[in-house]
Amino acid sequence: MFGxxxxxxxxYKTISFGxxxxxxxxxxxxxxxxxxxxxxxxxxxxxxxxxxxGVLSIILSxxxxxxxxxxxxxxxxxxxxxxxxxRNLTNLFITPLREYExxxxxxxxxxxxxxxxxxxxxxxxxxxxxxxxxxxxxxxIFFFFNLIAIGWSIGFVVSGLVLRYGHSFxxxxxxxxxxxxxxxxxxxxxDSLPFIMQKIAxxxxxxxxxxxxxxxxxxxxxxFQQLYRIIILNFTYLLLSxxxxxxxxxxxxxxxxxxxxxx
Amino acid sequence: xxxxxxxxSNLVKTFDTKKIIKNISFNVNENSVTGVLGKNGAGxxxxxxxxxxxISPSSGNIEILGKNLFFKKNEILKEINxxxxxxxxxxxxxVEQNLFFYSRLYGIKKFKDIINDLVKKLKMTDLMKKNYGxxxxxxxxxxxxxKALINNPKLLLLDEPTASLDPxxxxxxxxxxxxxxxxxxxxxxxxxxxxxxxxxxxxxIILLKLGKIASNGNLNELLKINNYSSLKDxxxxxx
Ligand SMILES: Nc1ncnc2c1ncn2[C@@H]1O[C@H](COP(=O)(O)OP(=O)(O)OP(=O)(O)O)[C@@H](O)[C@H]1O
Ligand SMILES: [Mg+2]
Numbered sequence: 162m163f164g165x166x167x168x169x170x171x172x173y174k175t176i177s178f179g180x181x182x183x184x185x186x187x188x189x190x191x192x193x194x195x196x197x198x199x200x201x202x203x204x205x206x207x208x209x210x211x212x213x214x215g216v217l218s219i220i221l222s223x224x225x226x227x228x229x230x231x232x233x234x235x236x237x238x239x240x241x242x243x244x245x246x247x248r249n250l251t252n253l254f255i256t257p258l259r260e261y262e263x264x265x266x267x268x269x270x271x272x273x274x275x276x277x278x279x280x281x282x283x284x285x286x287x288x289x290x291x292x293x294x295x296x297x298x299x300x301x302i303f304f305f306f307n308l309i310a311i312g313w314s315i316g317f318v319v320s321g322l323v324l325r326y327g328h329s330f331x332x333x334x335x336x337x338x339x340x341x342x343x344x345x346x347x348x349x350x351x352d353s354l355p356f357i358m359q360k361i362a363x364x365x366x367x368x369x370x371x372x373x374x375x376x377x378x379x380x381x382x383x384x385f386q387q388l389y390r391i392i393i394l395n396f397t398y399l400l401l402s403x404x405x406x407x408x409x410x411x412x413x414x415x416x417x418x419x420x421x422x423x424x
Numbered sequence: 425x426x427x428x429x430x431x432x433s434n435l436v437k438t439f440d441t442k443k444i445i446k447n448i449s450f451n452v453n454e455n456s457v458t459g460v461l462g463k464n465g466a467g468x469x470x471x472x473x474x475x476x477x478x479i480s481p482s483s484g485n486i487e488i489l490g491k492n493l494f495f496k497k498n499e500i501l502k503e504i505n506x507x508x509x510x511x512x513x514x515x516x517x518x519v520e521q522n523l524f525f526y527s528r529l530y531g532i533k534k535f536k537d538i539i540n541d542l543v544k545k546l547k548m549t550d551l552m553k554k555n556y557g558x559x560x561x562x563x564x565x566x567x568x569x570x571k572a573l574i575n576n577p578k579l580l581l582l583d584e585p586t587a588s589l590d591p592x593x594x595x596x597x598x599x600x601x602x603x604x605x606x607x608x609x610x611x612x613x614x615x616x617x618x619x620x621x622x623x624x625x626x627x628x629i630i631l632l633k634l635g636k637i638a639s640n641g642n643l644n645e646l647l648k649i650n651n652y653s654s655l656k657d658x659x660x661x662x663x
Contacts, residue, residue, distance in 0.1 A: 243516075248511060257498045
Protein backbone atom coordinates (compact mmCIF):
# COMPACT_ATOMS: atom_id res chain seq x y z
CA MET A 162 0.00 0.00 0.00
CA PHE A 163 2.68 2.50 0.98
CA GLY A 164 4.75 1.56 -2.04
CA UNK A 165 1.90 2.44 -4.36
CA UNK A 166 1.07 5.69 -2.58
CA UNK A 167 4.74 6.61 -2.71
CA UNK A 168 4.81 5.79 -6.42
CA UNK A 169 2.00 8.25 -7.08
CA UNK A 170 3.54 10.92 -4.91
CA UNK A 171 6.83 10.68 -6.75
CA UNK A 172 4.91 10.91 -10.01
CA TYR A 173 2.97 14.00 -8.98
CA LYS A 174 6.09 15.53 -7.53
CA THR A 175 7.86 15.02 -10.85
CA ILE A 176 5.14 16.70 -12.84
CA SER A 177 4.41 19.45 -10.33
CA PHE A 178 7.94 20.50 -9.60
CA GLY A 179 9.73 19.05 -12.58
CA UNK A 180 9.80 22.07 -14.82
CA UNK A 181 10.38 25.74 -14.33
CA UNK A 182 7.05 27.11 -15.60
CA UNK A 183 5.15 24.66 -13.46
CA UNK A 184 7.20 25.53 -10.43
CA UNK A 185 6.62 29.18 -11.05
CA UNK A 186 2.87 28.74 -11.23
CA UNK A 187 2.92 27.04 -7.86
CA UNK A 188 5.09 29.67 -6.16
CA UNK A 189 4.21 32.85 -7.93
CA UNK A 190 0.55 33.50 -7.28
CA UNK A 191 0.46 33.28 -3.52
CA UNK A 192 3.36 35.73 -3.19
CA UNK A 193 1.94 38.13 -5.73
CA UNK A 194 -1.35 38.17 -3.90
CA UNK A 195 0.35 38.97 -0.64
CA UNK A 196 2.23 41.87 -2.23
CA UNK A 197 -0.89 43.16 -3.90
CA UNK A 198 -3.08 43.11 -0.81
CA UNK A 199 -0.25 44.18 1.47
CA UNK A 200 0.53 47.34 -0.46
CA UNK A 201 -3.14 48.10 -0.82
CA UNK A 202 -3.74 47.79 2.93
CA UNK A 203 -0.72 49.96 3.65
CA UNK A 204 -2.11 52.57 1.34
CA UNK A 205 -5.41 52.56 3.20
CA UNK A 206 -3.70 52.83 6.54
CA UNK A 207 -1.33 55.63 5.50
CA UNK A 208 -4.16 57.73 4.12
CA UNK A 209 -6.09 57.26 7.32
CA UNK A 210 -8.92 55.89 5.28
CA UNK A 211 -9.21 53.22 7.87
CA UNK A 212 -9.00 54.02 11.56
CA UNK A 213 -8.02 50.48 12.33
CA UNK A 214 -4.35 49.53 12.32
CA GLY A 215 -5.03 45.77 12.55
CA VAL A 216 -6.55 45.80 9.11
CA LEU A 217 -3.30 44.71 7.51
CA SER A 218 -3.07 41.64 9.64
CA ILE A 219 -6.71 40.73 8.97
CA ILE A 220 -6.43 41.15 5.25
CA LEU A 221 -3.16 39.29 4.91
CA SER A 222 -4.35 36.43 7.11
CA UNK A 223 -7.44 36.21 4.96
CA UNK A 224 -5.36 36.20 1.77
CA UNK A 225 -3.11 33.42 2.98
CA UNK A 226 -5.91 31.32 4.41
CA UNK A 227 -8.08 31.66 1.34
CA UNK A 228 -5.13 30.58 -0.71
CA UNK A 229 -4.83 27.45 1.40
CA UNK A 230 -8.30 26.46 0.26
CA UNK A 231 -7.62 27.46 -3.33
CA UNK A 232 -4.24 25.70 -3.55
CA UNK A 233 -5.61 22.64 -1.80
CA UNK A 234 -8.36 22.31 -4.35
CA UNK A 235 -6.17 23.05 -7.34
CA UNK A 236 -3.37 20.75 -6.21
CA UNK A 237 -5.77 17.85 -5.95
CA UNK A 238 -7.78 18.51 -9.10
CA UNK A 239 -4.79 19.26 -11.32
CA UNK A 240 -2.99 16.11 -10.22
CA UNK A 241 -5.99 13.98 -11.08
CA UNK A 242 -6.79 15.79 -14.31
CA UNK A 243 -3.22 15.18 -15.37
CA UNK A 244 -4.07 11.47 -15.54
CA UNK A 245 -7.02 12.18 -17.77
CA UNK A 246 -5.09 14.58 -20.01
CA UNK A 247 -2.21 12.19 -20.48
CA ARG A 248 -4.64 9.36 -21.25
CA ASN A 249 -3.02 7.37 -18.48
CA LEU A 250 -6.17 6.25 -16.68
CA THR A 251 -6.32 2.86 -18.33
CA ASN A 252 -2.78 1.95 -17.37
CA LEU A 253 -3.28 3.33 -13.89
CA PHE A 254 -6.49 1.47 -13.19
CA ILE A 255 -5.15 -1.91 -14.29
CA THR A 256 -2.37 -1.81 -11.70
CA PRO A 257 -3.07 -3.20 -8.24
CA LEU A 258 -3.58 0.39 -7.09
CA ARG A 259 -6.65 0.61 -4.89
CA GLU A 260 -9.02 3.49 -5.15
CA TYR A 261 -8.53 4.60 -1.57
CA GLU A 262 -4.79 4.68 -2.22
CA UNK A 263 -5.42 7.08 -5.08
CA UNK A 264 -7.54 9.20 -2.74
CA UNK A 265 -4.78 9.34 -0.13
CA UNK A 266 -2.10 10.11 -2.71
CA UNK A 267 -4.10 13.01 -4.09
CA UNK A 268 -4.61 14.38 -0.59
CA UNK A 269 -0.92 14.12 0.25
CA UNK A 270 0.29 15.75 -2.95
CA UNK A 271 -2.22 18.56 -2.53
CA UNK A 272 -0.88 19.14 0.95
CA UNK A 273 2.72 19.22 -0.27
CA UNK A 274 1.95 21.56 -3.13
CA UNK A 275 0.04 23.91 -0.85
CA UNK A 276 2.73 24.03 1.81
CA UNK A 277 5.49 24.55 -0.70
CA UNK A 278 3.55 27.18 -2.62
CA UNK A 279 2.63 29.17 0.46
CA UNK A 280 5.99 29.16 2.18
CA UNK A 281 7.51 31.93 0.04
CA UNK A 282 4.30 33.95 0.38
CA UNK A 283 4.59 33.84 4.15
CA UNK A 284 8.18 35.04 3.94
CA UNK A 285 7.17 37.81 1.58
CA UNK A 286 4.48 38.91 4.01
CA UNK A 287 6.94 38.84 6.83
CA UNK A 288 9.62 40.75 4.97
CA UNK A 289 7.55 43.51 3.36
CA UNK A 290 4.79 44.02 5.87
CA UNK A 291 6.20 42.71 9.09
CA UNK A 292 3.23 40.41 9.14
CA UNK A 293 3.39 37.34 11.35
CA UNK A 294 0.87 34.76 10.37
CA UNK A 295 1.79 32.80 13.45
CA UNK A 296 -0.02 35.40 15.54
CA UNK A 297 -2.94 33.05 15.06
CA UNK A 298 -0.95 30.50 16.98
CA UNK A 299 -2.40 27.03 17.32
CA UNK A 300 -5.52 28.16 15.50
CA UNK A 301 -3.48 28.71 12.38
CA ILE A 302 -2.87 24.97 12.18
CA PHE A 303 -6.51 24.31 12.87
CA PHE A 304 -7.59 26.72 10.13
CA PHE A 305 -5.00 25.39 7.72
CA PHE A 306 -6.21 21.81 7.98
CA ASN A 307 -9.84 22.75 7.81
CA LEU A 308 -9.43 25.00 4.81
CA ILE A 309 -7.33 22.55 2.89
CA ALA A 310 -9.93 19.89 3.69
CA ILE A 311 -12.57 22.11 2.09
CA GLY A 312 -10.26 22.34 -0.92
CA TRP A 313 -10.07 18.56 -1.07
CA SER A 314 -13.83 18.18 -0.88
CA ILE A 315 -14.26 20.51 -3.83
CA GLY A 316 -11.36 18.82 -5.62
CA PHE A 317 -12.88 15.36 -5.38
CA VAL A 318 -16.24 16.57 -6.63
CA VAL A 319 -14.70 18.37 -9.60
CA SER A 320 -12.39 15.43 -10.42
CA GLY A 321 -15.30 13.02 -10.30
CA LEU A 322 -17.40 15.22 -12.56
CA VAL A 323 -14.64 15.61 -15.17
CA LEU A 324 -13.96 11.89 -15.14
CA ARG A 325 -17.57 10.98 -15.60
CA TYR A 326 -18.96 13.83 -17.69
CA GLY A 327 -15.89 14.93 -19.58
CA HIS A 328 -13.99 18.01 -20.47
CA SER A 329 -16.88 20.44 -20.22
CA PHE A 330 -16.46 20.29 -16.46
CA UNK A 331 -12.79 21.23 -16.57
CA UNK A 332 -13.62 24.92 -16.45
CA UNK A 333 -15.23 24.21 -13.14
CA UNK A 334 -11.83 23.36 -11.69
CA UNK A 335 -11.02 27.07 -11.82
CA UNK A 336 -14.46 28.60 -11.64
CA UNK A 337 -15.93 26.81 -8.65
CA UNK A 338 -13.63 28.62 -6.25
CA UNK A 339 -14.84 31.97 -7.49
CA UNK A 340 -18.43 30.87 -7.14
CA UNK A 341 -17.71 29.98 -3.53
CA UNK A 342 -15.66 33.11 -2.80
CA UNK A 343 -18.44 35.64 -2.16
CA UNK A 344 -20.20 33.18 0.15
CA UNK A 345 -17.08 32.51 2.15
CA UNK A 346 -16.86 35.94 3.78
CA UNK A 347 -13.10 35.98 3.42
CA UNK A 348 -12.64 39.75 3.67
CA UNK A 349 -15.89 40.90 5.29
CA UNK A 350 -18.17 39.71 8.08
CA UNK A 351 -21.17 37.50 7.46
CA ASP A 352 -23.71 40.18 8.46
CA SER A 353 -22.53 42.43 5.66
CA LEU A 354 -24.12 40.02 3.18
CA PRO A 355 -27.78 40.25 2.12
CA PHE A 356 -30.02 37.86 4.01
CA ILE A 357 -30.39 35.25 1.25
CA MET A 358 -26.64 35.11 0.70
CA GLN A 359 -26.10 34.74 4.43
CA LYS A 360 -28.35 31.70 4.44
CA ILE A 361 -26.45 30.14 1.54
CA ALA A 362 -23.08 30.99 3.05
CA UNK A 363 -23.99 29.21 6.26
CA UNK A 364 -24.37 25.89 4.48
CA UNK A 365 -20.65 25.79 3.75
CA UNK A 366 -17.78 25.67 6.20
CA UNK A 367 -15.47 28.50 4.94
CA UNK A 368 -17.59 31.26 6.42
CA UNK A 369 -17.12 29.85 9.94
CA UNK A 370 -13.39 29.68 9.48
CA UNK A 371 -13.10 33.31 8.43
CA UNK A 372 -15.52 34.51 11.10
CA UNK A 373 -13.44 32.70 13.70
CA UNK A 374 -10.26 34.15 12.26
CA UNK A 375 -11.57 37.70 12.63
CA UNK A 376 -12.87 36.98 16.11
CA UNK A 377 -9.39 35.92 17.15
CA UNK A 378 -7.56 38.78 15.44
CA UNK A 379 -9.96 41.56 16.41
CA UNK A 380 -11.44 40.53 19.75
CA UNK A 381 -8.81 38.05 20.77
CA UNK A 382 -11.61 35.60 21.41
CA UNK A 383 -12.19 32.02 20.42
CA UNK A 384 -15.68 30.70 19.91
CA PHE A 385 -15.36 27.01 20.45
CA GLN A 386 -18.82 26.23 19.22
CA GLN A 387 -17.84 27.70 15.89
CA LEU A 388 -14.77 25.47 15.78
CA TYR A 389 -16.82 22.33 16.46
CA ARG A 390 -19.17 23.32 13.71
CA ILE A 391 -16.24 23.67 11.32
CA ILE A 392 -14.97 20.21 12.14
CA ILE A 393 -18.34 18.53 11.80
CA LEU A 394 -19.25 20.28 8.56
CA ASN A 395 -15.85 19.59 7.06
CA PHE A 396 -15.82 15.97 8.02
CA THR A 397 -19.24 15.47 6.50
CA TYR A 398 -18.40 17.27 3.28
CA LEU A 399 -15.09 15.48 2.84
CA LEU A 400 -16.67 12.09 3.42
CA LEU A 401 -19.48 12.80 0.98
CA SER A 402 -17.12 14.13 -1.66
CA UNK A 403 -14.82 11.11 -1.48
CA UNK A 404 -17.85 8.83 -1.76
CA UNK A 405 -18.98 10.86 -4.74
CA UNK A 406 -15.55 10.54 -6.37
CA UNK A 407 -15.54 6.77 -5.85
CA UNK A 408 -19.07 6.56 -7.18
CA UNK A 409 -18.00 8.43 -10.33
CA UNK A 410 -15.14 5.96 -10.83
CA UNK A 411 -17.47 3.02 -10.51
CA UNK A 412 -20.00 4.59 -12.84
CA UNK A 413 -17.18 5.24 -15.34
CA UNK A 414 -16.42 1.55 -15.24
CA UNK A 415 -20.03 0.79 -16.09
CA UNK A 416 -19.97 3.29 -18.93
CA UNK A 417 -16.66 2.03 -20.27
CA UNK A 418 -14.96 5.40 -19.85
CA UNK A 419 -11.73 4.09 -18.37
CA UNK A 420 -10.59 2.55 -21.64
CA UNK A 421 -10.17 4.16 -25.05
CA UNK A 422 -10.97 7.46 -23.54
CA UNK A 423 -9.88 9.28 -26.69
CA UNK A 424 -10.07 13.04 -26.80
CA UNK B 425 -2.78 -29.67 -16.66
CA UNK B 426 -5.66 -28.40 -18.61
CA UNK B 427 -6.20 -25.41 -16.43
CA UNK B 428 -7.48 -22.20 -17.88
CA UNK B 429 -6.08 -18.73 -17.37
CA UNK B 430 -9.38 -17.18 -18.38
CA UNK B 431 -12.84 -18.60 -17.85
CA UNK B 432 -15.70 -16.49 -19.07
CA SER B 433 -19.29 -17.53 -18.69
CA ASN B 434 -22.48 -15.87 -19.89
CA LEU B 435 -20.83 -12.51 -20.20
CA VAL B 436 -23.11 -9.63 -21.21
CA LYS B 437 -22.33 -5.95 -21.63
CA THR B 438 -24.90 -3.35 -22.42
CA PHE B 439 -23.91 0.28 -23.02
CA ASP B 440 -26.93 2.47 -22.40
CA THR B 441 -29.49 0.30 -24.14
CA LYS B 442 -27.24 -1.27 -26.75
CA LYS B 443 -26.11 -4.82 -26.18
CA ILE B 444 -22.44 -4.98 -27.17
CA ILE B 445 -21.40 -8.35 -25.76
CA LYS B 446 -24.18 -10.86 -26.05
CA ASN B 447 -23.91 -13.67 -23.57
CA ILE B 448 -20.56 -15.18 -24.47
CA SER B 449 -18.66 -18.02 -22.80
CA PHE B 450 -15.14 -19.24 -23.51
CA ASN B 451 -11.92 -20.38 -21.91
CA VAL B 452 -8.32 -19.51 -22.62
CA ASN B 453 -5.69 -22.18 -22.11
CA GLU B 454 -2.62 -21.86 -20.03
CA ASN B 455 0.58 -21.34 -22.01
CA SER B 456 -1.16 -20.31 -25.23
CA VAL B 457 -1.50 -17.46 -27.67
CA THR B 458 -5.10 -16.74 -28.54
CA GLY B 459 -6.24 -14.26 -31.15
CA VAL B 460 -9.47 -12.32 -30.71
CA LEU B 461 -10.75 -11.41 -34.13
CA GLY B 462 -13.68 -9.44 -35.40
CA LYS B 463 -14.61 -6.47 -37.51
CA ASN B 464 -14.50 -2.92 -36.21
CA GLY B 465 -17.04 -2.57 -33.46
CA ALA B 466 -17.38 -6.32 -32.89
CA GLY B 467 -16.63 -5.82 -29.19
CA UNK B 468 -12.98 -6.89 -28.88
CA UNK B 469 -11.76 -3.92 -26.86
CA UNK B 470 -14.86 -4.02 -24.69
CA UNK B 471 -14.14 -7.68 -23.96
CA UNK B 472 -10.52 -7.00 -23.01
CA UNK B 473 -11.66 -4.09 -20.85
CA UNK B 474 -13.94 -6.41 -18.92
CA UNK B 475 -11.17 -8.97 -18.43
CA UNK B 476 -9.10 -6.29 -16.69
CA UNK B 477 -11.92 -4.96 -14.54
CA UNK B 478 -11.90 -1.62 -16.35
CA ILE B 479 -15.40 -2.12 -17.64
CA SER B 480 -17.94 -3.71 -15.34
CA PRO B 481 -20.00 -6.41 -17.05
CA SER B 482 -23.78 -6.12 -17.06
CA SER B 483 -23.93 -9.78 -16.11
CA GLY B 484 -21.92 -12.97 -16.28
CA ASN B 485 -18.85 -14.32 -14.61
CA ILE B 486 -15.11 -13.89 -15.21
CA GLU B 487 -12.42 -16.02 -13.64
CA ILE B 488 -8.77 -15.22 -14.22
CA LEU B 489 -5.92 -17.44 -13.05
CA GLY B 490 -8.44 -19.40 -11.05
CA LYS B 491 -9.75 -16.38 -9.18
CA ASN B 492 -13.01 -14.54 -9.48
CA LEU B 493 -12.39 -11.11 -10.98
CA PHE B 494 -15.17 -9.48 -9.05
CA PHE B 495 -13.90 -10.54 -5.63
CA LYS B 496 -10.15 -10.82 -6.15
CA LYS B 497 -9.47 -8.01 -8.58
CA ASN B 498 -6.33 -6.66 -6.94
CA GLU B 499 -4.71 -10.06 -6.66
CA ILE B 500 -5.43 -10.73 -10.30
CA LEU B 501 -4.19 -7.34 -11.47
CA LYS B 502 -0.75 -8.09 -10.02
CA GLU B 503 -0.46 -11.03 -12.40
CA ILE B 504 -1.75 -9.57 -15.64
CA ASN B 505 -0.91 -6.63 -17.87
CA UNK B 506 -2.04 -4.85 -20.98
CA UNK B 507 -0.71 -2.92 -23.92
CA UNK B 508 -2.40 -0.96 -26.65
CA UNK B 509 -1.18 1.84 -28.91
CA UNK B 510 -4.37 3.71 -28.08
CA UNK B 511 -3.43 3.97 -24.42
CA UNK B 512 -0.64 6.32 -23.39
CA UNK B 513 1.74 6.69 -20.53
CA UNK B 514 2.36 10.03 -18.82
CA UNK B 515 3.85 12.35 -21.43
CA UNK B 516 5.62 14.74 -19.11
CA UNK B 517 7.83 12.10 -17.57
CA UNK B 518 10.82 10.38 -19.11
CA VAL B 519 10.62 6.78 -20.19
CA GLU B 520 12.71 5.82 -17.21
CA GLN B 521 10.52 7.74 -14.76
CA ASN B 522 7.49 6.05 -16.29
CA LEU B 523 8.94 2.58 -15.94
CA PHE B 524 10.01 3.24 -12.35
CA PHE B 525 6.56 4.60 -11.57
CA TYR B 526 4.82 1.51 -12.87
CA SER B 527 7.31 -0.82 -11.18
CA ARG B 528 6.47 0.77 -7.86
CA LEU B 529 2.74 0.48 -8.55
CA TYR B 530 3.18 -3.22 -9.27
CA GLY B 531 5.30 -3.60 -6.16
CA ILE B 532 8.29 -5.00 -8.08
CA LYS B 533 11.42 -5.54 -6.02
CA LYS B 534 14.81 -4.75 -7.59
CA PHE B 535 13.00 -3.24 -10.53
CA LYS B 536 16.05 -1.51 -11.94
CA ASP B 537 17.62 -4.82 -12.90
CA ILE B 538 14.40 -6.08 -14.43
CA ILE B 539 13.95 -2.89 -16.40
CA ASN B 540 17.55 -2.94 -17.60
CA ASP B 541 17.09 -6.43 -18.87
CA LEU B 542 13.83 -5.68 -20.68
CA VAL B 543 15.16 -2.47 -22.13
CA LYS B 544 18.14 -4.27 -23.63
CA LYS B 545 16.00 -6.98 -25.14
CA LEU B 546 13.62 -4.42 -26.60
CA LYS B 547 16.55 -2.39 -27.92
CA MET B 548 15.37 0.85 -26.36
CA THR B 549 18.28 1.85 -24.15
CA ASP B 550 18.60 5.17 -25.99
CA LEU B 551 15.00 6.10 -25.15
CA MET B 552 15.31 5.97 -21.39
CA LYS B 553 16.08 9.63 -20.74
CA LYS B 554 13.65 10.96 -23.32
CA ASN B 555 10.25 12.35 -22.47
CA TYR B 556 7.57 9.84 -23.30
CA GLY B 557 5.64 12.57 -25.08
CA UNK B 558 8.46 13.14 -27.55
CA UNK B 559 8.60 9.56 -28.85
CA UNK B 560 7.40 8.27 -32.20
CA UNK B 561 4.52 5.81 -32.39
CA UNK B 562 6.85 2.83 -32.75
CA UNK B 563 9.04 3.94 -29.88
CA UNK B 564 5.97 4.40 -27.71
CA UNK B 565 4.87 0.87 -28.52
CA UNK B 566 8.17 -0.49 -27.28
CA UNK B 567 7.92 1.50 -24.06
CA UNK B 568 4.32 0.43 -23.55
CA UNK B 569 5.31 -3.14 -24.08
CA UNK B 570 8.13 -2.79 -21.60
CA LYS B 571 5.63 -1.46 -19.08
CA ALA B 572 3.32 -4.37 -19.86
CA LEU B 573 6.03 -6.91 -19.10
CA ILE B 574 7.35 -5.28 -15.98
CA ASN B 575 5.40 -7.53 -13.61
CA ASN B 576 6.18 -10.65 -15.64
CA PRO B 577 2.47 -11.20 -16.30
CA LYS B 578 1.00 -14.67 -16.46
CA LEU B 579 -1.66 -13.27 -18.74
CA LEU B 580 -0.84 -10.54 -21.23
CA LEU B 581 -3.65 -8.73 -23.02
CA LEU B 582 -2.73 -6.93 -26.22
CA ASP B 583 -5.10 -4.68 -28.16
CA GLU B 584 -3.78 -4.27 -31.70
CA PRO B 585 -0.20 -4.12 -30.42
CA THR B 586 1.41 -3.64 -33.81
CA ALA B 587 -1.02 -1.12 -35.27
CA SER B 588 0.92 1.81 -36.72
CA LEU B 589 4.28 0.02 -36.77
CA ASP B 590 6.49 -0.41 -39.83
CA PRO B 591 6.84 -4.03 -41.02
CA UNK B 592 10.30 -4.45 -39.60
CA UNK B 593 9.35 -3.26 -36.15
CA UNK B 594 6.16 -5.30 -36.11
CA UNK B 595 8.07 -8.44 -36.94
CA UNK B 596 10.56 -7.62 -34.21
CA UNK B 597 7.75 -7.11 -31.67
CA UNK B 598 5.95 -10.21 -32.80
CA UNK B 599 9.03 -12.38 -32.38
CA UNK B 600 9.85 -10.78 -29.11
CA UNK B 601 6.37 -11.61 -27.81
CA UNK B 602 6.51 -15.21 -28.96
CA UNK B 603 9.88 -15.64 -27.36
CA UNK B 604 8.65 -14.11 -24.12
CA UNK B 605 5.57 -16.29 -24.08
CA UNK B 606 7.55 -19.50 -24.58
CA UNK B 607 10.15 -18.70 -21.97
CA UNK B 608 7.65 -17.71 -19.32
CA UNK B 609 4.87 -20.10 -20.25
CA UNK B 610 2.46 -17.18 -19.98
CA UNK B 611 -0.66 -16.75 -22.01
CA UNK B 612 -1.36 -14.01 -24.48
CA UNK B 613 -4.72 -12.78 -25.64
CA UNK B 614 -4.26 -10.56 -28.66
CA UNK B 615 -6.56 -8.61 -30.96
CA UNK B 616 -5.37 -7.52 -34.35
CA UNK B 617 -6.65 -6.66 -37.79
CA UNK B 618 -3.47 -8.03 -39.24
CA UNK B 619 -4.60 -11.55 -40.07
CA UNK B 620 -1.19 -12.72 -41.22
CA UNK B 621 0.13 -11.72 -37.85
CA UNK B 622 -2.60 -13.62 -36.05
CA UNK B 623 -2.02 -16.65 -38.22
CA UNK B 624 1.70 -16.58 -37.55
CA UNK B 625 1.55 -16.32 -33.77
CA UNK B 626 -1.77 -17.68 -32.53
CA UNK B 627 -2.63 -21.30 -31.97
CA UNK B 628 -6.23 -20.51 -31.07
CA ILE B 629 -8.72 -17.93 -32.19
CA ILE B 630 -11.96 -16.51 -30.97
CA LEU B 631 -13.97 -14.83 -33.67
CA LEU B 632 -16.42 -12.21 -32.46
CA LYS B 633 -19.30 -11.15 -34.64
CA LEU B 634 -21.65 -8.44 -33.41
CA GLY B 635 -20.91 -9.32 -29.81
CA LYS B 636 -21.33 -13.07 -30.20
CA ILE B 637 -18.75 -15.78 -30.66
CA ALA B 638 -18.93 -16.93 -34.27
CA SER B 639 -16.06 -19.41 -34.00
CA ASN B 640 -13.76 -20.52 -31.27
CA GLY B 641 -11.05 -23.11 -31.39
CA ASN B 642 -7.79 -24.28 -32.73
CA LEU B 643 -6.78 -22.11 -35.67
CA ASN B 644 -5.54 -24.86 -37.97
CA GLU B 645 -8.48 -27.13 -37.25
CA LEU B 646 -10.95 -24.35 -37.90
CA LEU B 647 -9.35 -23.66 -41.25
CA LYS B 648 -9.31 -27.33 -42.16
CA ILE B 649 -12.89 -28.06 -41.16
CA ASN B 650 -14.17 -25.10 -43.07
CA ASN B 651 -11.89 -25.69 -46.00
CA TYR B 652 -10.17 -22.34 -45.99
CA SER B 653 -6.59 -21.97 -47.03
CA SER B 654 -5.86 -18.84 -45.05
CA LEU B 655 -7.21 -16.96 -42.08
CA LYS B 656 -8.09 -14.12 -44.42
CA ASP B 657 -10.49 -16.29 -46.41
CA UNK B 658 -11.90 -17.61 -43.18
CA UNK B 659 -12.39 -14.12 -41.81
CA UNK B 660 -14.06 -12.91 -44.97
CA UNK B 661 -16.27 -16.00 -45.04
CA UNK B 662 -17.23 -16.12 -41.37
CA UNK B 663 -16.52 -12.71 -39.88
N1 LIG C 1 -17.96 3.41 -23.65
C1 LIG C 1 -18.84 3.08 -24.61
N2 LIG C 1 -20.09 3.58 -24.59
C2 LIG C 1 -20.98 3.24 -25.55
N3 LIG C 1 -20.71 2.41 -26.55
C3 LIG C 1 -19.48 1.87 -26.63
C4 LIG C 1 -18.48 2.18 -25.66
N4 LIG C 1 -17.35 1.52 -25.97
C5 LIG C 1 -17.64 0.82 -27.09
N5 LIG C 1 -18.91 1.05 -27.49
C6 LIG C 1 -19.56 0.43 -28.66
O1 LIG C 1 -19.43 -0.95 -28.54
C7 LIG C 1 -19.14 -1.55 -29.78
C8 LIG C 1 -17.87 -2.37 -29.66
O2 LIG C 1 -16.76 -1.51 -29.45
P1 LIG C 1 -15.30 -2.06 -29.25
O3 LIG C 1 -14.43 -0.92 -29.05
O4 LIG C 1 -15.32 -3.13 -28.23
O5 LIG C 1 -15.05 -2.72 -30.69
P2 LIG C 1 -13.73 -3.36 -31.28
O6 LIG C 1 -14.08 -4.74 -31.67
O7 LIG C 1 -12.61 -3.18 -30.34
O8 LIG C 1 -13.54 -2.47 -32.58
P3 LIG C 1 -12.19 -1.96 -33.29
O9 LIG C 1 -11.72 -3.09 -34.15
O10 LIG C 1 -12.66 -0.83 -34.11
O11 LIG C 1 -11.21 -1.59 -32.24
C9 LIG C 1 -19.07 -0.42 -30.78
O12 LIG C 1 -20.30 -0.35 -31.45
C10 LIG C 1 -18.86 0.80 -29.93
O13 LIG C 1 -19.46 1.91 -30.53
MG1 LIG D 1 -10.82 -2.08 -30.38
